[in-house]
Amino acid sequence: MRKSDAVEDFLGSFGKWQFRSTLLIYLVKIPSAWFMACLIFTAKSPMPGEIFCSPPIGIELNDTNFWINSIHKESFNRIENEESYDYCYVYQDAYLNYSVREDEATRESIPCVKFQHQTVYASIINQYELLCSREALVALSQSFHLLGVLIGGIIAFYMLKKCSPRETMLVGMISQIPLGLATGYAPNYILHLIFRCSVAATCSLMCIGIMIVSDITAGKYRIISICLFEQFWSIGVILLPAVSSWWKSWTTVYIAISIPTFSLIILYYWIPDSPRWLLKHNRVADAKKVLLDAANFNGKTDYNEDELDKELSLLAEEMQKHPSEPTLLSIWKGTLTFKIRLFAxxxxxxxxxxxYFALLLHVRAMGRKYLEINTIIAGTSEIIGTFIGLILILHTTQKWLWTSLLNILASIISISAIFVPDTIAPTERMMIYMATAMTAKMTVSTSLSIFITSMSEIVPKEKRKTCNYSGVTCSRTLVMIAPFIGFFVIYGQLVPQVITSVMNIFASLLVAICIQTSRTLPHKTEIVTPENLLLKA
Structure with missing residues (x-):
């Protein structure tokens, strides 16, 4: 482990000032989680009778229930455990003449082309008619959010060449409020996608605050601080039902998750900047001010300002002499073993x-009646998983192997849900499905916490920043597929759960076989870099 520098010597590993600063930065994860997971509540599946096929022009409805029962094929909704009907198709003869007797009907079905709504909750499904053949557009909405996270990370990467992390956070906070409101009031689906992508990008900008957390803490306190940063994402998921379930419209939900960001702007005054970023960009006076504020709050008096000036100037000069980062292609140069490890x-x-994202959205497949409690359970499983990851990082030298084994075991448990007999009562059956799915989600959170804190251990020191940027960009690109995994629920309630479990087993085998590191405590400033933006922004 390399020796400490002037910043760490002055600040120490952790203190009251670091505690206050990191806690304030943690808060940005809560609205970021809300904007990502709000689809659980803004796209609630319609209940029977809320949506049905509109009658042809010239036919007046005197009895809505009779019309629904006459033209739609009855079915049983196993997810909601209720009698329902297929509103995507209508009986052709009854549709054209709904007074036709059943014994005279041909029962040939045709697609419904226009729907009528009498909903209690106005969701994006009603607003943009994301029904039947357009149902995949619900998943596309979530993919555009994840696209925004990717774009926001790239924007932050280039902003950090000129703007400090604290300034970047402020841009994200100020932009998030109007863009969040615009998303809720988008008059059509295309604008909804554009605004949803844009507001997700602001979440990435806000979450660059993790660089500050990494910069003002040291040693095991840095690891703990970064893992706890993820906990506030999970707290946001847990709080989402309290924010979203009171409203009768998805538009109001977006208002409810946008307005709290005003409080972050007020608290912004007490958020410090990254001392090392300031020194690297020759803003020595600003870096000194950050350190003196910390010393004053922590009660530190054993320092000399003139000596501090000299040390900071020398450190700034040294940091500005560092060679440029390697290119994305250059990080792949090396032995075949190294390339396999990097690929893995x-x-x-x-x-x-x-x-992770597929399992979070999978709570929608557990029934509309249980959305609130299941969302809370999902967030709680993340917290447990992150703590397990923290334990593996701090206390084992085989964290990659252990997290892989845990994921394989949890995935087997998740797949075992397909063997639950139908004779079990619906509520109990849902509880078993949810328990098996969230077991896998817990161990996935364990793996993500290890990747976020220890990715830099995999490659040589000179390639770490570029490798982190490459890994984040790759994962954020591929994760846009995740929402469409949930679309496979049309083939069976547990199909998405099985798909994610198989993917999880494959990834775990790859990690267990190819990635091995022995170092437990990471190097001083290399856990999180400006490029290593948190993935779940």
Missing amino acids: AHIGWSIYLMT
Whole structure:
């Protein structure tokens, strides 16, 4: 482990100032989680009778229930455990003459082309008619959010060449409020996608604050701080039902998750900047001010300002002499073993992230009546998983192997849900399905926490920043596929769960076989870099 520099010597590993600063930065994860997971509540599946095929022009409805029962084929919704009907198709003869007797009907079905809504909750499904053949557009909405996360990470990467992390965070906060409101009031689906992508990009800008957390802490306190950063994402997921379930319209949900960002702008005054970023860009006076504020809050008095000036100037000069980062292609140069390890890291991280988001959205397949409690359970499983990851990082030298074994075991448990007999009561059956799925989600969170904190251990020191940027970009690109995994629920309630479990097993085998590192505590400033933006922004 390399020796400490002037910043770490002055600040120490952790103190009251670091605690206050990191806690304030953590808060940005809560609205970021809300904007990502709000689809769970803004795209609630319609209940029976809320949506049905509109009658042809010239036919007036005197009895809505009779019309629905006459033209739609009855079915049983196993997910919601209720009698329902297929509103995507209508009986052709009854549709044209719904007074036709059933014994005279031909029962030939044709697609419904226009729907009528009498919903209690106005969701994006009603607003943009994302029904039947357009149902995949619900998943596309989520993919555009993840595209925004990718774009925001790239924007942040280039902004950090001129703007400090604190300034970048402020741009994200200020932009998020109007873009979040615009998303909720988008008059058509295309604008909804554009605004959803844009507001997701602002979440990435806000979450660059993790660079500051990494910069003002040291040693094991840095690892703990970064893992706890992820906990506030999970806290946001847990709080989402409280924010979203009170409203009768998806538009109001977007208002409810946008407005709280005003409080972050107020608290911004107490968020410090990254001392090392300031020194690297020759802003020595600004870096000194950050350190003196920390010393004053922590009660530190054993320092000399003139000596501090000299040390910071020398460190700034040294940091500005560092060679430029290697290119993305250059990080792949090396032995075949090194290339396989790097490939495994990229693919493993990407698949774990895909399964994470797919399993979170999978709560929609557990029934509309249980959305609130199941979302809370999902967030809780993430917290447990992250703590397990923290334990593996701090106390084992085989963290990659252990997290892989845990994921394989959890995936087998998740797949075992297909053997639950139909004779079990619906509520109990849902509880078993949810428990098996969230077991896998917990271990996926364990793996993600290890990748986020320890990715830099996989490659040589000179390639770490570029490797982190490459891994994040790769995973954020592939994760856009994740929402479409949930679309396979049309073939069976547990199909998405089985798909994610198989993916999880594959990624875990790849990681266990190809990635091995022995170092437990990471190097001082290399856990999180400006390029290593948190994946779940």
